[in-house]
Amino acid sequence: MSDTSFHPAGFGSTAVHSGHEPNSAYAHLVPIYASSTYVYESAEQGMRRFSGEEDGYIYSRWGNPTFTEAEEKIAALEAFGLTGPDGGPLRVKGLLHASGMAALSTLLLSVLKKGDKILSHYSLYGGSQELMEGLLPGLGVDAVITDLRDLDKAEAVFKSDPSIRLLYLETPANPTMQCVDIAALTALARRYNCPVACDNTFATPYLQQPFRYGVDFIMHSTTKFLNGHGTAIGGILLGRDVERMKGPVFKTLKLLGGNANPFDAFLLINGLKTLELRMERHCDNAEAVAAYLERHPAIARVNYTGLASHKEHAIAARQMRRHGGMLSFELKGGLQAGVSFINRLKMCTRTVSLGTCDTLLCHPASMTHFSIPKEKREQYGITDGLIRMSVGIENAPDILADLEQAL
Structure with missing residues (x-):
C-alpha cells in the first residue's frame, strides 16, 4: 500500500493520489459504496456518531466513503500550494452534491436569510441567474445585479445597501467570457464584512484558484471539466471556514437532500486524475x-x-x-x-x-x-x-x- 504520509509536490500527482485511503479489501481504486446506511458495533457507538463525538458514516445522504475521496481530492486541488492563516497548508472542506445547482442552493440557503441581498454581475449561467432572480425573491432574498468589472459601481452598491450579505462571482462568465477581478472585489467585500463566493467551473482549480485571492466559498458543476467525460451530473461546494462547512452548511445540505450518489462520485474521481x-x-x-x-x-x-x-x-x-x-x-x-x-x-x-x-x-x-x-x-x-x-x-x-x- 502507498504511504499516506507522502505529500506530492505536483498538481497532477495530487489529482491522482489525494483523498485516497487504503481499504480493508486492498482495492486499487476506491470502491463504489452502494449502501444507503451504515451499521454500528454497539448502540453506544451509534449514539456517539449521531452526537458528533465520533467520526463515522451514518446515512449516505449525510456522507459516503466514495463521496469523501472526491471531496478531499477537489479540496486538495483548490488549496494546492496555498497557505492558511497559520502559515501551514490551507485547509478547506468540500461537500459533494447531486449537481452544481444543488451546491449553489446549499450555499445560498446556508448564508442568506429573509431580508438579505446577494450582489452579482451580468452574464451568469442561466440557471444561477434564474435561481437568484426568480426563486430567491419568494423567500425574501433579492438579487442586485451590476457590472462588477467597474469597482466604483460595486462599492456604490455596498455603500448604499447594508443588506448585501453575499458577493457572488462567476469568472470567466457563461457564455460571454466576461472576467472580474477576484482579488479586488474580495478586498472590497472584506471592507463591508461580506462573504464572497466564486463559481470556478469554467477555469477549474488547475487554471484558477479563487482561494488564493481570499474568497470564502468556491463552487463547481463537477459535471463539466472536473469529470471531463460527460458521464455524470454533480456539484461541489468548498469553504475555507472548515467548522462552518461542517456545521450550518453541512446541515443545510442534509436537510435539502441534494447529496451526490456513489456511482457518479466514482466517475468523477476517475475523471479528476487526468x-x-x-x-x-x-x-x-x-x-x-x-x-x-x-x-x-x-x-x-x-x-x-x-x-x-x-x-x-x-x-x-x-x-x-x-x-x-x-x-x-x-x-x-x-x-x-x-x-x-x-x-x-x-x-x-x-x-x-x-x-x-x-x-x-x-x-x-x-x-x-x-x-x-x-x-x-x-x-x-x-x-x-x-x-x-x-x-x-x-x-x-x-x-x-x-x-x-x-x-
Missing part, C-alpha cells in the same frame, strides 16, 4: 480555434480571454494560469447564420453542457439562457447570433477543418 493533462490540451486547442475565428470574415466577434482583444484579457492573465477551453463567438448573419452553421457541423457535437473530451457547440439564446428574457440576454451580451463553444481535446486540425466547412 485534469491537468486534459486542461493543457483544451487550452492549446482553444487558443488555435480563437485565433482562427478572429481572422474569419464570417465572424463579427470572438470572446476568448486569451485574445489581446478581450476587454478583460489582462485580468484573466493575472488570475489564471492559462485561458481555458471555453469561448463564444458571434456570426455576422445573426440567428439564421448561427442555425445554419450548427446544422452543418460534422465532427463537433451539437449539444449543451461543456468540458467533455469532444468539442461541443450550442446556441445560448435558445438553449442554456432561453429562460432569461430577451432584453436581459442582450444587455448581458447574449445576442441571438452568439455561439458558445467548449473546445475539446481532439486534434486541432480536425476541429478547425470542421469549423471551416461549416462556416
Whole structure:
C-alpha cells in the first residue's frame, strides 16, 4: 500500500493520489459504496456518531466513503500550494452534491436569510441567474445585479445597501467570457464584512484558484471539466471556514437532500486524475480555434480571454494560469447564420453542457439562457447570433477543418 504520509509536490500527482485511503479489501481504486446506511458495533457507538463525538458514516445522504475521496481530492486541488492563516497548508472542506445547482442552493440557503441581498454581475449561467432572480425573491432574498468589472459601481452598491450579505462571482462568465477581478472585489467585500463566493467551473482549480485571492466559498458543476467525460451530473461546494462547512452548511445540505450518489462520485474521481493533462490540451486547442475565428470574415466577434482583444484579457492573465477551453463567438448573419452553421457541423457535437473530451457547440439564446428574457440576454451580451463553444481535446486540425466547412 502507498504511504499516506507522502505529500506530492505536483498538481497532477495530487489529482491522482489525494483523498485516497487504503481499504480493508486492498482495492486499487476506491470502491463504489452502494449502501444507503451504515451499521454500528454497539448502540453506544451509534449514539456517539449521531452526537458528533465520533467520526463515522451514518446515512449516505449525510456522507459516503466514495463521496469523501472526491471531496478531499477537489479540496486538495483548490488549496494546492496555498497557505492558511497559520502559515501551514490551507485547509478547506468540500461537500459533494447531486449537481452544481444543488451546491449553489446549499450555499445560498446556508448564508442568506429573509431580508438579505446577494450582489452579482451580468452574464451568469442561466440557471444561477434564474435561481437568484426568480426563486430567491419568494423567500425574501433579492438579487442586485451590476457590472462588477467597474469597482466604483460595486462599492456604490455596498455603500448604499447594508443588506448585501453575499458577493457572488462567476469568472470567466457563461457564455460571454466576461472576467472580474477576484482579488479586488474580495478586498472590497472584506471592507463591508461580506462573504464572497466564486463559481470556478469554467477555469477549474488547475487554471484558477479563487482561494488564493481570499474568497470564502468556491463552487463547481463537477459535471463539466472536473469529470471531463460527460458521464455524470454533480456539484461541489468548498469553504475555507472548515467548522462552518461542517456545521450550518453541512446541515443545510442534509436537510435539502441534494447529496451526490456513489456511482457518479466514482466517475468523477476517475475523471479528476487526468485534469491537468486534459486542461493543457483544451487550452492549446482553444487558443488555435480563437485565433482562427478572429481572422474569419464570417465572424463579427470572438470572446476568448486569451485574445489581446478581450476587454478583460489582462485580468484573466493575472488570475489564471492559462485561458481555458471555453469561448463564444458571434456570426455576422445573426440567428439564421448561427442555425445554419450548427446544422452543418460534422465532427463537433451539437449539444449543451461543456468540458467533455469532444468539442461541443450550442446556441445560448435558445438553449442554456432561453429562460432569461430577451432584453436581459442582450444587455448581458447574449445576442441571438452568439455561439458558445467548449473546445475539446481532439486534434486541432480536425476541429478547425470542421469549423471551416461549416462556416
